[in-house]
Amino acid sequence: MKIAVLAGDGIGPEVTAQAVIALETVLAGSDKLELVYAPIGGAAVSEGGDPLPEATLETARQADAILFGAAGMPGDESLPYAQRPGASLLRLRQALGLFANYRPALLFPALAQASTLKPEVINGLDMMILRELSSDVYFGEPRGERVLPSGEREGYNTMRYSESEIERIAHCAFQTARQRRKRVCSVDKANVLESMLLWRDVVTRVGTQYPDVALSHLFVDAAAMAMMRRPLDFDVIVTGNLFGDILSDLAAMMTGSIGMLPSASLNQKGKGLYEPVHGSAPDIAGHDLANPIASILSVAMMLRYSFDMAEQAERIERAVSTVLEQGLRTQDIATPGQSSVGTRAMGEAIAQAI
Amino acid sequence: MKIAVLAGDGIGPEVTAQAVIALETVLAGSDKLELVYAPIGGAAVSEGGDPLPEATLETARQADAILFGAAGMPGDESLPYAQRPGASLLRLRQALGLFANYRPALLFPALAQASTLKPEVINGLDMMILRELSSDVYFGEPRGERVLPSGEREGYNTMRYSESEIERIAHCAFQTARQRRKRVCSVDKANVLESMLLWRDVVTRVGTQYPDVALSHLFVDAAAMAMMRRPLDFDVIVTGNLFGDILSDLAAMMTGSIGMLPSASLNQKGKGLYEPVHGSAPDIAGHDLANPIASILSVAMMLRYSFDMAEQAERIERAVSTVLEQGLRTQDIATPGQSSVGTRAMGEAIAQAI
Ligand SMILES: CC(C)[C@H](C(=O)O)[C@@H](O)C(=O)O
Ligand SMILES: CC(C)[C@H](C(=O)O)[C@@H](O)C(=O)O
Numbered sequence: 088m089k090i091a092v093l094a095g096d097g098i099g100p101e102v103t104a105q106a107v108i109a110l111e112t113v114l115a116g117s118d119k120l121e122l123v124y125a126p127i128g129g130a131a132v133s134e135g136g137d138p139l140p141e142a143t144l145e146t147a148r149q150a151d152a153i154l155f156g157a158a159g160m161p162g163d164e165s166l167p168y169a170q171r172p173g174a175s176l177l178r179l180r181q182a183l184g185l186f187a188n189y190r191p192a193l194l195f196p197a198l199a200q201a202s203t204l205k206p207e208v209i210n211g212l213d214m215m216i217l218r219e220l221s222s223d224v225y226f227g228e229p230r231g232e233r234v235l236p237s238g239e240r241e242g243y244n245t246m247r248y249s250e251s252e253i254e255r256i257a258h259c260a261f262q263t264a265r266q267r268r269k270r271v272c273s274v275d276k277a278n279v280l281e282s283m284l285l286w287r288d289v290v291t292r293v294g295t296q297y298p299d300v301a302l303s304h305l306f307v308d309a310a311a312m313a314m315m316r317r318p319l320d321f322d323v324i325v326t327g328n329l330f331g332d333i334l335s336d337l338a339a340m341m342t343g344s345i346g347m348l349p350s351a352s353l354n355q356k357g358k359g360l361y362e363p364v365h366g367s368a369p370d371i372a373g374h375d376l377a378n379p380i381a382s383i384l385s386v387a388m389m390l391r392y393s394f395d396m397a398e399q400a401e402r403i404e405r406a407v408s409t410v411l412e413q414g415l416r417t418q419d420i421a422t423p424g425q426s427s428v429g430t431r432a433m434g435e436a437i438a439q440a441i
Numbered sequence: 442m443k444i445a446v447l448a449g450d451g452i453g454p455e456v457t458a459q460a461v462i463a464l465e466t467v468l469a470g471s472d473k474l475e476l477v478y479a480p481i482g483g484a485a486v487s488e489g490g491d492p493l494p495e496a497t498l499e500t501a502r503q504a505d506a507i508l509f510g511a512a513g514m515p516g517d518e519s520l521p522y523a524q525r526p527g528a529s530l531l532r533l534r535q536a537l538g539l540f541a542n543y544r545p546a547l548l549f550p551a552l553a554q555a556s557t558l559k560p561e562v563i564n565g566l567d568m569m570i571l572r573e574l575s576s577d578v579y580f581g582e583p584r585g586e587r588v589l590p591s592g593e594r595e596g597y598n599t600m601r602y603s604e605s606e607i608e609r610i611a612h613c614a615f616q617t618a619r620q621r622r623k624r625v626c627s628v629d630k631a632n633v634l635e636s637m638l639l640w641r642d643v644v645t646r647v648g649t650q651y652p653d654v655a656l657s658h659l660f661v662d663a664a665a666m667a668m669m670r671r672p673l674d675f676d677v678i679v680t681g682n683l684f685g686d687i688l689s690d691l692a693a694m695m696t697g698s699i700g701m702l703p704s705a706s707l708n709q710k711g712k713g714l715y716e717p718v719h720g721s722a723p724d725i726a727g728h729d730l731a732n733p734i735a736s737i738l739s740v741a742m743m744l745r746y747s748f749d750m751a752e753q754a755e756r757i758e759r760a761v762s763t764v765l766e767q768g769l770r771t772q773d774i775a776t777p778g779q780s781s782v783g784t785r786a787m788g789e790a791i792a793q794a795i
Contacts, residue, residue, distance in 0.1 A: 203669060224634060242634075280584075280596075283596070333684075340669045
């Protein structure tokens with residue numbers, strides 16, 4: 088089990104350190120674990136000017152799985168585009184062909200009151216957002232800026248999807264739904280965009296191969312409304328890269344526990360990059376304030392998806408539940424007046440519970 | 442005051458009829474009002490195959506303002522693209538140059554409990570979403586479907602913005618903010634898309650002309666989260682056509698009163714199209730169940746924006762408040778157990794109150 092650890096910027100290193108401890112703890116006694124650290128994001132820029140150095144990419148390529156922290160710091164906007172930490176993550180996704188992004192949006196009962204939604208609307212929330220991660224307007228060519236004949240500037244990007252790109256993510260969605268409540272909602276904007284009309288056609292066609300899974304479709308504006316109105320109605324949501332970016336963050340925020348949510352990004356061969364949904368949170372970085380749970384649960388996803396070690400994954404997940412039930416909280420999930428612990432203390436408690 | 446009435450499909454005709462009554466009532470005694478009815482959407486397709494017939498477009502061109510109902514019915518997906526009712530609305534927006542879409546998201550205190558957000562999160566909500574309506578991936582060329590060398594199909598669209606398109610909507614945003622709480626939040630995806638990087642640059646540049654207005658920027662994923670987390674923090678949100686489609690529906694749904702929200706779409710000359718934010722709601726069409734208030738409040742926006750008749754606009758708005766305070770409810774805004782009235786009864790009560 089060769090794992091590339093790309094901790095990155097901001098709170099990335101702090102939370103990743105705790106995730107590594109959880110991983111080592113659950114695998115104690117195994118000599119198979121090999122961790123290879125490599126710089127990415129702002130940290131890599133300071134070293135050599137490139138947020139995704141060739142050596143880091145090679146480390147990621149050779150690893151069986153990647154544990155990613157976060158990339159991006161204030162002031163990044165002043166860097167040339169290619170040097171920005173966000174760009175490094177996009178290049179990594181593309182270079183490794185990570186096309187399937189799994190983002191569970193799960194309400195932790197112990198934290199239900201942290202949601203801004205009413206309890207009766209959100210209690211029991213458990214949806215999986217499956218976001219296509221390697222195509223769409225994120226990577227479409229041509230793109231750039233040009234000067235129009237009128238002399239003014241124009242910025243342009245290409246939103247696009249091919250049949251095979253849609254097919255493979257659709258299969259992931261239906262297969263995931265089979266292991267859950269057997270419902271897929273596909274989100275597009277087929278009433279306006281040809282790229283999304285093809286999306287709907289292809290998802291519908293793939294759906295005929297899964298007659299046991301109920302397929303529905305929503306336009307993205309209606310989907311945002313429905314998620315807000317009746318979030319419990321959803322099981323698996325499958326959507327493109329751009330809409331998935333928006334809807335998965337929306338769903339994560341609904342749970343009130345964005346510091347708690349892991350994610351997995353897989354390629355055709357099942358290689359995966361695992362990362363917390365939250366970002367680099369530069370405002371609290373270095374102060375032992377960050378919640379390490381999202382990163383720790385990302386390790387659980389890694390064990391399950393990349394190494395078929397469901398039992399070990401569950402041990403981590405149960406340990407997280409245990410410490411939450413014991414009342415342990417980092418500051419982001421503490422209710423007003425409730426005392427909280429730091430990143431390290433939370434990580435240690437979870438390791439103990441494992 | 443020559444007003445084109447394009448009632449369209451589903452509940453469009455029912456709610457528009459009540460809005461016309463409100464308009465006639467508030468202008469009683471004036472012989473200036475001239476109403477011209479024309480078909481649009483599914484109704485127009487049944488008549489002549491075209492959801493936006495040339496005669497309807499001409500009526501809209503010659504009018505001082507347009508009152509629009511809704512377009513679209515189940516089964517539209519089976520029609521060729523150009524014949525779909527949604528397409529008619531897009532063509533109308535483009536033909537008239539309606540680039541500035543104002544969508545207030547306002548919580549009506551009498552209906553606060555209808556929101557799925559907790560009262561302390563949403564009480565006092567009053568934001569204005571300003572959506573660019575005539576550019577972006579909605580209209581960008583090239584677009585379509587092609588066959589790749591591999592033999593598979595690809596759907597593609599072009600996301601684009603020019604400086605002047607961004608400038609004019611930015612000016613609208615800052616001017617609107619001056620009449621409100623003097624805060625503009627511009628939403629883009631400048632960390633990934635060149636078209637949106639230009640958006641951010643231009644909005645920032647225009648902002649220097651309004652030093653009294655505070656300007657902030659959010660990426661669209663972060664904006665969706667922030668709207669969910671702290672909706673009261675927002676005053677004016679300005680964004681592109683696609684992101685505006687999603688965020689304005691999200692904001693509308695947050696209020697719990699989507700049947701209550703009007704909108705205005707203006708062009709450079711101040712000509713406007715006024716429409717309820719809700720759609721054609723075919724499931725309840727023809728049953729005197731629809732809430733006419735969004736359409737009635739759209740007339741108030743029309744009086745204010747197109748005819749500079751703020752006093753008459755306020756009379757309509759006050760009449761709506763009055764009947765709500767009296768406890769009158771259509772079924773969509775009634776709490777469980779509360780009795781409700783039909784579309785016509787609600788319209789009559791508001792006309793009375795005017
Ligand atoms: C950092 C950014 C490029 C990225 C994205 O838009 O995909 C992030 O928002 C995410 O969702 O992982
Ligand atoms: C009907 C559709 C084309 C339209 C849009 O996407 O603009 C609608 O959703 C809206 O927001 O007015």
